[in-house]
Amino acid sequence: MQKTVLITGGAGFIGSALVRYYLNSTAHSVVNVDKLTYAANSENLPREPDLSRYHFYQQDISDSVAMLSIIKQHRPDVVFNLAAESHVDRSIANYKAFVESNVLGTLNLLDVCQQYLQTSNPLDFKFIQVSTDEVYGDILQGEFAESDAFNPSSPYSASKAAADHFINAWVRTYDFPAIVTHCSNNFGAGQHAEKLIPKIINRALQGEPIPIYGDGQQVRDWLYVDDHVLALNLVWKRGVIGSRYNIGGSNELSNIDLTHKICHILDERCAKLGIERQVKHFADLVTFVSDRPGHDIRYAVNCNKIKNELGWRPFFSFDSALASTVGWYVSKIK
Numbered sequence: 422m423q424k425t426v427l428i429t430g431g432a433g434f435i436g437s438a439l440v441r442y443y444l445n446s447t448a449h450s451v452v453n454v455d456k457l458t459y460a461a462n463s464e465n466l467p468r469e470p471d472l473s474r475y476h477f478y479q480q481d482i483s484d485s486v487a488m489l490s491i492i493k494q495h496r497p498d499v500v501f502n503l504a505a506e507s508h509v510d511r512s513i514a515n516y517k518a519f520v521e522s523n524v525l526g527t528l529n530l531l532d533v534c535q536q537y538l539q540t541s542n543p544l545d546f547k548f549i550q551v552s553t554d555e556v557y558g559d560i561l562q563g564e565f566a567e568s569d570a571f572n573p574s575s576p577y578s579a580s581k582a583a584a585d586h587f588i589n590a591w592v593r594t595y596d597f598p599a600i601v602t603h604c605s606n607n608f609g610a611g612q613h614a615e616k617l618i619p620k621i622i623n624r625a626l627q628g629e630p631i632p633i634y635g636d637g638q639q640v641r642d643w644l645y646v647d648d649h650v651l652a653l654n655l656v657w658k659r660g661v662i663g664s665r666y667n668i669g670g671s672n673e674l675s676n677i678d679l680t681h682k683i684c685h686i687l688d689e690r691c692a693k694l695g696i697e698r699q700v701k702h703f704a705d706l707v708t709f710v711s712d713r714p715g716h717d718i719r720y721a722v723n724c725n726k727i728k729n730e731l732g733w734r735p736f737f738s739f740d741s742a743l744a745s746t747v748g749w750y751v752s753k754i755k
């Protein structure tokens with residue numbers, strides 16, 4: 422049955438992958454609401470501006486009048502909230518935009534959706550909040566389960582945790598039909614150049630130092646963005662209201678090991694394509710720089726719940742997804 426899917430932050434990295442999934446693989450209508458901050462990429466948006474089941478609004482999710490009007494006009498069956506300031510380093514330099522978009526913006530959406538529920542009484546409406554594994558803080562051994570408490574370290578993760586607490590309060594106090602997901606680090610095509618994987622590739626191909634924080638031993642789990650999209654769709658279809666679901670790729674790597682892996686892929690690809698480079702091995706460009714303040718040592722989430730209850734599994738192999746991701750960035754730079 423054709424549904425209406427409202428995605429906030431749909432011009433960003435993950436949101437745009439979700440927009441493309443619903444437009445290319447389903448018959449659903451898609452409403453994309455994005456403020457178009459520096460992090461948005463118009464190349465991520467669908468090429469068919471006249472597609473009748475696609476609607477784009479350049480809009481701040483904190484604007485209650487505009488958001489209520491969009492929601493009442495389109496009557497979504499689901500709202501996926503991905504709009505956020507997403508870069509940890511920027512949150513350390515200036516937290517304000519993070520509070521405005523991630524906390525107050527989410528609260529405004531909750532308020533507006535609650536008004537929509539009360540006045541329009543839509544059937545089976547769900548609000549899916551795309552949060553992060555970073556809300557749990559770091560863990561040296563083992564994995565965080567959904568029942569674990571939050572212990573965020575950065576202004577970014579604190580803002581995401583604050584929004585998650587408000588959602589929990591809305592579920593408990595107003596029976597609001599929300600679900601929260603906690604994903605690990607996403608990778609894939611179309612990510613902003615400030616993020617680790619595009620930064621490694623761009624710096625390497627330009628023959629510039631590849632900066633790695635501290636000793637590079639911080640461990641992250643990597644989730645391919647298209648696997649994340651499939652997980653989010655399952656959370657909408659089968660997820661239990663009031664629940665939290667961890668989503669990870671089971672691909673734990675230290676930052677330095679990931680960097681070496683990417684440099685190795687680039688070495689091979691450049692040799693094969695005859696691309697000139699300034700160093701014999703791109704890994705020679707790695708430069709250790711002062712560690713990020715409050716840098717979490719390791720993130721790890723246990724994903725048994727989404728696997729056992731919703732039947733989700735990562736579909737793509739990490740090595741082939743990473744190779745095709747590297748290939749995508751190389752093709753953009755060449």
Ligand SMILES: NC(=O)c1ccc[n+]([C@@H]2O[C@H](COP(=O)([O-])OP(=O)(O)OC[C@H]3O[C@@H](n4cnc5c(N)ncnc54)[C@H](O)[C@@H]3O)[C@@H](O)[C@H]2O)c1
Nearest residue numbers: 430432433434435456457458460461481482504505553607
């Ligand atoms: N990328 C990751 O690895 C990762 C990991 C865990 C969680 N997340 C979460 O997933 C979501 C999407 O992440 P991403 O990497 O695609 O981010 P992104 O920075 O690439 O995109 C965010 C998008 O949100 C828009 N936006 C920001 N503030 C807005 C506002 N007030 N109103 C409307 N639009 C606004 C931006 O213009 C941008 O297009 C975020 O909520 C982030 O916290 C991301």
